[in-house]
Amino acid sequence: MTQEPKRTIYIDGQWRAAADGASFVVTDPATGEVIGQAADGGRADTEAAIAAADRALPAWSGTTAYQRAAVLAKADALMRERRKELAALMTREQGKPLKASMNEVAYAADFLAWFAEEAKRIGGVTIPSARADQRFVTMRQPVGVVAAITPWNYPISMLTRKLAPAIAAGCTSVLKPADQTPLCAVATVQLLADAGLPDGVVNLVTTTRAAEVGDVLLESPVVRKLTFTGSTAVGKMLAAKAGATLKRVSVELGGHAPFIVFPDADPVRAAKGAALVKFLNTGQACISPNRIYVHRSIYDAFVATLDQRIAALRVGKGDHEGVSIGPLIDERAVGKMEAQVHDARAKGARVVAGGERMQVDGLDGTTFYAPTLLADVTPDMLISTEETFGPIAAVTPFDDEDEVVAKANDTEYGLAAYVYTNDLSTAIRVTEKLRFGMVGVNDINPTSAAAPFGGVKASGLGREGGFEGIDEYLDTKLVGISI
Numbered sequence: 001m002t003q004e005p006k007r008t009i010y011i012d013g014q015w016r017a018a019a020d021g022a023s024f025v026v027t028d029p030a031t032g033e034v035i036g037q038a039a040d041g042g043r044a045d046t047e048a049a050i051a052a053a054d055r056a057l058p059a060w061s062g063t064t065a066y067q068r069a070a071v072l073a074k075a076d077a078l079m080r081e082r083r084k085e086l087a088a089l090m091t092r093e094q095g096k097p098l099k100a101s102m103n104e105v106a107y108a109a110d111f112l113a114w115f116a117e118e119a120k121r122i123g124g125v126t127i128p129s130a131r132a133d134q135r136f137v138t139m140r141q142p143v144g145v146v147a148a149i150t151p152w153n154y155p156i157s158m159l160t161r162k163l164a165p166a167i168a169a170g171c172t173s174v175l176k177p178a179d180q181t182p183l184c185a186v187a188t189v190q191l192l193a194d195a196g197l198p199d200g201v202v203n204l205v206t207t208t209r210a211a212e213v214g215d216v217l218l219e220s221p222v223v224r225k226l227t228f229t230g231s232t233a234v235g236k237m238l239a240a241k242a243g244a245t246l247k248r249v250s251v252e253l254g255g256h257a258p259f260i261v262f263p264d265a266d267p268v269r270a271a272k273g274a275a276l277v278k279f280l281n282t283g284q285a286c287i288s289p290n291r292i293y294v295h296r297s298i299y300d301a302f303v304a305t306l307d308q309r310i311a312a313l314r315v316g317k318g319d320h321e322g323v324s325i326g327p328l329i330d331e332r333a334v335g336k337m338e339a340q341v342h343d344a345r346a347k348g349a350r351v352v353a354g355g356e357r358m359q360v361d362g363l364d365g366t367t368f369y370a371p372t373l374l375a376d377v378t379p380d381m382l383i384s385t386e387e388t389f390g391p392i393a394a395v396t397p398f399d400d401e402d403e404v405v406a407k408a409n410d411t412e413y414g415l416a417a418y419v420y421t422n423d424l425s426t427a428i429r430v431t432e433k434l435r436f437g438m439v440g441v442n443d444i445n446p447t448s449a450a451a452p453f454g455g456v457k458a459s460g461l462g463r464e465g466g467f468e469g470i471d472e473y474l475d476t477k478l479v480g481i482s483i
């Protein structure tokens with residue numbers, strides 16, 4: 001059966017098919033069922049999108065902060081109004097439980113609301129000069145055309161986290177979403193258009209040809225900034241390419257979060273926290289704890305509670321009542337779980353819970369993996385160094401603070417870390433020593449539109465959200481005035 005190529009490319013306010021007519025199917029990861037089609041954009045579409053963004057830039061950067069704020073505020077209201085339908089689409093396309101999708105849509109809207117306000121706080125400074133006849137002032141101006149490349153795991157909030165500050169700053173953008181979740185991108189861009197965003201300010205190229213589209217975006221001298229969220233391998237490669245035209249770069253990459261539970265902490269509370277953050281989004285989150293270190297004196301109590309919490313998790317299709325764990329994004333991700341568990345088992349880890357593929361709701365079991373608890377994990381195991389991105393909790397006992405801090409920092413990554421302790425001195429001392437961009441102290445969700453999100457080392461460059469988020473989209477212009 002042939003179907004019309006879908007019009008999911010958005011350029012200059014027009015929904016279009018790919019220039020060469022190519023399209024691809026979009027599937028439900030829980031069932032493999034085709035849920036839609038998207039245009040498969042290539043070089044010509046990307047060039048047209050960049051040209052549209054470039055044409056729209058003078059007018060958009062010339063609007064007042066109040067005009068840009070009004071569009072973002074309207075988009076925020078629309079996103080909250082459409083929360084249910086956006087969440088249903090997200091669950092179908094990405095697989096996460098409906099409640100998690102509802103939470104993500106609210107989080108996505110938070111960025112629209114936050115940057116609507118931040119637009120009005122873009123300001124410069126005056127600087128004293130050594131010369132009596134001179135004055136200095138600074139202006140903060142939009143960097144220009146932005147290329148935004150986004151992942152599938154948070155298919156709406158990762159878009160607004162980039163597009164909202166770009167819009168607020170007066171930039172124009174070309175968005176390339178992940179090929180697993182183009183329909184969430186279409187719904188988000190349509191919402192921005194409905195909120196009154198002028199044509200050309202945000203353009204969208206849906207595609208499976210990531211390298212081709214990426215190269216056009218990165219080679220273009222018109223594009224002045226790359227903002228990327230995804231894997232470290234791709235992020236490094238794109239940042240290197242962006243160097244040829246000296247684009248501004250912010251990249252939010254992979255993580256390998258340590259979760260440290262000190263002997264004075266309540267092991268039950270810590271294990272409940274670990275279960276919540278570990279299995280969030282079926283473990284497909286960059287802030288997911290990958291290495292859980294628990295003091296030997298409370299290790300057994302912690303493992304027992306985590307095991308109980310895992311037993312209470314219900315795995316299934318995201319739109320089924322009571323489901324807390326959805327499918328993984330694809331078969332390859334399940335293969336990665338199998339490889340990490342096989343390796344850990346062979347090297348002496350104990351499989352306390354799970355450890356295998358699952359068949360649920362009569363589905364064929366190609367994307368479901370049982371929530372898994374591995375105990376007695378050691379540093380030589382694959383899971384101790386490779387990002388898991390799935391529902392496996394890996395627990396290791398430790399004996400002293402210096403040892404655990406050294407282990408926690410022994411990773412190329414540096415995104416999130418977690419510390420459980422009731423001792424204030426331990427909390428501050430350890431937090432200061434952890435080489436990570438975000439630390440949760442007795443807290444599993446150190447994220448908010450109002451707080452700077454980002455990592456160090458191989459976890460990335462730059463910050464999203466918070467006061468810092470808009471800086472990534474602004475250049476500083478110094479003006480020296482002789483009077």
Ligand code: NAD
Pocket residue numbers: 149150151152153154176177178179210211212213214215229230231232234235238252253254255285286287387389415454455459460
């Ligand atoms: P990925 O790197 O495979 O893909 C991310 C995006 O890059 C997608 O849009 C993809 O199509 C695109 N891409 C891939 N190859 C490209 C190329 N050659 N040129 C241009 N674009 C290309 O990552 P993923 O599997 O979609 O996402 C999971 C990763 O994202 C994990 O490592 C996770 O930790 C990370 N992540 C990080 C954050 C953060 O804020 N730090 C947030 C969410 C996810």
